[in-house]
Amino acid sequence: MKVAFGHMGTLTPIMEMILEDLGHEAITPNRPTRQTLALGAKHAPEFACIPFKIVLGTYLECLKLGADTLVSGGGYGPCRAGLYGELHRRILKDLGYEFDFIFFWPPLKKPFHFYKQLHKLKGHHSWVYLWRIIKKAYSKLAVLDDLEMMAQRIRPRELKHGSTSKGFEQAMDMMRQAKTGPEIASAGEEARALMQKVPFDDTRQPLKVGIIGEIYVQLEPFANYFLEEQLGHMGVEVRRSIYLTSYTRHDILSTRGDMGSRTLAMPYLAQKVGGHGQNSVGDIIRYAKNGYNGVIQLAPFSCIPEIVAKSLVPRLSKDYSIPVLTIFIDEQTGAAGIQTRLEAFVDLMDQRRSRSLLVGA
Amino acid sequence: MKIYLGIDVGSVSTSLVLADIDNRVLAFEYLWTRGQPIQVVQEGLRSLAPQIPPDAAIGGVGVTGSARNLIGVAVGADVVKNEITAHAIAADLVMPGVQTVLEIGGQDSKIIILRHGVVVDFAMNTVCAAGTGSFLDHQAARLGIPIEDFGALALKSNNPVHIAGRCSVFAESDMVHKQQMGYSIEDIIAGLCDALVRNYLNNVGKGKEILSPVVFQGGVAANVGIKAAFEKALELEAIVPEHYHVMGALGAAILARFSMESKIESSFRGFALSELQFEAGTFTCDGCPNICEIVNLSLDGELLARWGGRCGKWEELIVQSQNILPL
Structure with a gap:
């Protein structure tokens, strides 16, 4: 099979290796570009969020390179990502592409379905x-x-x-x-x-910022305007709330998610709201307790889980005395606007640290 | 005597300020950007030059606004800062102890929250420019009222009508509808001011703790109707500083003064730069999938600076060939 998949940060070389080990030809997607996004946005529903559009654009690019199978996965619950696999499949079929679509739900939530999908990908290889x-x-x-x-x-x-x-x-x-x-x-x-x-x-002694929010816009630098790099070049050290290994442990091999941040979130938000919404609440508290100078919440425009989390930001920011900048991203977002906000946020953290308005002038 | 030049190049207007070491405005120019930031700054410098006091010399230059990087390179700025920090500094020096800054310009609006002289929170409008200067200009023109009289007319209203202010296009439809129903112009304008303030407070000001003293600045602060609508909605006095429309440039001038504490000589190219031939252009680099848009700035035919790339290869080319520092 010629198998393609969505591009998400450093996951790409891992997917490539697994597919090759299983004897498939990996159609490794390029890093998304503005063309990828434009292509995806053209065929996506207008109010689908930006990860949907970028991934759709990536699929289209891969199908043109000869992919005959697409592999994807999605969450289970209030976030729309669970619907997106099927929506992608139908849009691409309607455009006339012929391909197999292998879609994984979280293994512990739909074990039988997961097994069937895995079996397709595994082929004749042993489980060992x-x-x-x-x-x-x-x-x-x-x-x-x-x-x-x-x-x-x-x-x-x-x-x-x-x-x-x-x-x-x-x-x-x-x-x-x-x-x-x-x-x-x-x-x-x-x-x-x-x-x-x-x-x-x-x-x-750089300022330290925790990045929280939706997984795709956190992990894919193209989707967040290379935020980590931009901040790094402004002299800010960043940490993300999601790395691929922690995601694998918390959200694939477990059904509970990151209990550390979910427990912290409890007094403010006592239930899951889909995606990483509840985690975002707990992560703000965690970063505040660990002495970070600020938190940046990244979310696709119209992302419900992160909107719920954002509504708690003013309270969290006050209770834990930590500044939080929320950035909603869609294909209309201007890079200049993001840069201005980041610069101002860095100034703000710098001023708070030294208690003066004229730092770094 | 050392004086400091601050330049704020926004999407709609550009302002230049000369400030002394006590942050007093000695002279200012306020011009329309008209999409030509370099030419308009040159124009401003030409008109400012004769206003410099005889014993004064430019001690430093600060640039802010959406074209700050381009203009910073062109004029040789000592400091290039985002407009939020610049506005906050100017407001704090004009009104010590200010806790809230409302700023509405040509195409963007922001709110800045300060506590004990430090910015603790801010927001800028994102998806919508309803209620900014451009929209008010457009409506004034449509109603055939000079923009200068717009606010005063609002104050004459006893019974503002309700205008749907969420979207500027729909606000306009609603205004047309109210005109056709026979409401007076004063009531419609007052209703529009209320709607725009409501929209601002619901979007930009959402979740922000607005405490007194409140400073209202930016071009729209000239509109007494909007000022009154803010005071009604907030139940607080909104103070409009004397130089409300050039506060960004004043902030940049103040920042320039502070940046010179750690610098020996200003990098300012001098007022003669208003007669130089600058040319800015862009091209798309297709060397890798990033597809960066590279900006070139040349001066009298020679490349001055280049920026916009992620990998740094274009910036390095220029450093190698001319020994000019990249941004």
Whole structure:
């Protein structure tokens, strides 16, 4: 099978490796671009959110490259992502494309359906083999998360503008080419060493910002206007509330989600509201307790779970004395507007830290 | 005597301010941007130059507004800042202890919340520009009323009509409808002011703790009808500072003064730059899937700066060839 999938940050090389290990030809999607988004927006319902549009654009690009199977997954509950797989399938069928669509629900919620879908993808390989390649993929994922966190730490301290991003790209390339267990282990060492060689000044005390919100706009840099990089270059250290390894543990191999942040959220929002809405509430509290200077909430325009979370932001911000900037993103969002808000937010955090309006002038 | 130049290049208007070390406005220019930021700044500098006091010299330059990066490079700014910080600083110095800044300009509106002299929260309009200066201009023109008289007419109304203010297009339809029903112009204008203030407070001001003193600035602060509508809705006095329409530029000038504390000499190219030939252009780099839009700024035919790329390759080209620092 020629299998394609949506692009989401560093998940892409992992998906590519798993598909190749199963003997498929991976039609690896390119990073989304404005053309991808325009293509997706053209065929999507206007009020679908931006992850839907970007992923639809990616599917169209992959189908044109000859993909005959699409793999996707979706949540289960009030967030629209559960509906999106079927909607994607129908839109693409209506456009005249012939393909197989393999859609995964969370395994513990729909175990039988999950098994059937997995069986299609697994082909003649044994379950033991499948377990082994999944374990291998997880070990690679752990390295990628580690590299991302290193980049997030080094970027605001780098001595030469842009050197962290350059190092990170090289490190990612190395990891993408590592396909066997031993290769992953040695490439991981090399990639970490490469990141450590980026010259940086460890005495700087950058502002620290936690990024929370919907998973796709958090993880896919194109969807968030390369927010992490922008902030890093403004001298801000970032951490995200979602990394792929933590997502795998909390939301794929468990049905409970991240109980740490959900428990913190309880006094404010005692039930799940779909997506990561409840987590967003708890994550604000967590970042405040950990001494972060601010939180940025990222959400697709019209995202209900994050709208619910946002309605609690004024209270949380006051109770925990932490500034929160919410950015809603859709295809109409202007890059200049985001930049202005980020700059102003960084000034705000800087002023709060030093109790003066004229910092950094 | 050292004086400081602040420039605020917005989407609709551009303002330039000369301020002394006590943050007093010595002279200002207020012009329409007309989509030509560089030319309009040159024009402003030409008219400002003769107003410089004889014993004064420019000690530093600050630039803000949506064209701040472009103009910052063109004039040789010492500091380039976002308009939220610039407006907050100006408001705080004009009205010490200010806790809320309402700012409505040509195409955007913002709210800035300060406590103890520090910005603690802010918001800008996102999806909609209803209620900003451009819309008021358009409505004044449609009703055949000079924009200067618009607010005063609103104050004459005893019975404002209810106008649907969520969307500017629908607001206009609703106004036309109310005119056709025979309401007086004063009542319609007053109703429009109420609707725009309601829209602002429900969108930009949502969830913000608006406390006194409240400063109302930006071009729309000239409109006494909107000021009155704010005071009615908030039940607080809205203070309009003397230089309400150039507060961004004043903030930029103040920021320039502070930035010079850690600099020896200003990078300002001098007032002669108003006679230079700047040219700005863009092209799309298709070297990778990022498809960045690269901005080129050249001065008298020579490349001055380049920015907009993610990977830095275009910026590096210029550094190698001319030893000019990238942004």
